[in-house]
Amino acid sequence: MQAKTYIDYSGRNVIHHGGANHFMGFEAVGGKLYLYQDQLEFKSHEFNIQVHSLFIPLKEIKEVGFYNTLGLIPNGLKITWGDGKTEKFVVQKRKLWREEINKAIGQ
Numbered sequence: 001m002q003a004k005t006y007i008d009y010s011g012r013n014v015i016h017h018g019g020a021n022h023f024m025g026f027e028a029v030g031g032k033l034y035l036y037q038d039q040l041e042f043k044s045h046e047f048n049i050q051v052h053s054l055f056i057p058l059k060e061i062k063e064v065g066f067y068n069t070l071g072l073i074p075n076g077l078k079i080t081w082g083d084g085k086t087e088k089f090v091v092q093k094r095k096l097w098r099e100e101i102n103k104a105i106g107q
Contacts, residue, residue, distance in 0.1 A: 012036055016100040020077075021090040024050050033089060035100055040079065042089070056081050058105045064098045 013036065020033035022042045029052065031044035040061070042054040060081045067076035069090055077089045077097050091097050 015104055016097065018091060018093075018097075022052075022054060023088040023090075024052070028090060033091060033097075035097075035104060037104065040101065042087075054087065056087065058101075061101065061105050064101045066094055066098070 014034055015037065016035040018033060019030070020042060021028035021030050022033075022044065023029070027048075027050055029044045029048045029050050031042055031048070034041045034043070038058055040056040040058065042052075044051050044053070056079060061079060062082075062084075063078075063080040065078045065080070066074070067078050067088065068074050069076050075090050075092070075094060077091050077094045079087045079089070079101075081087070
C-alpha cells in the first residue's frame, strides 16, 4: 500500500501522516505524526498533560525500527537519531511508516 501525499495548511508536502502516541517517560501522549520531505513531526493533542511538538530532521535519522508495546503488541515504531537518542511512537501500519521514512531518507 502506497502512502498518498497532500499539501498541509502551511503549503508543505505531507508524505505520510496518521494518529500516533509519543512516549514521554511513562506517558503515551496522543497526537498526530507527520512525515515531510525534510522532517518527521509529532504534534500532541491539546488535552494531554504533556502538550508538545517534536521535530526530527530526516538527515539526523540513523535507524527506523520496531518494538512491541508492553512487550506484546506489535505497534511500536522506534526512531534512532542524533547521538543515539531514541523516540518511541505507537502507530497503525508501522511497516508502512518504516517504509515511507526509509524512502524519504534514502535507505
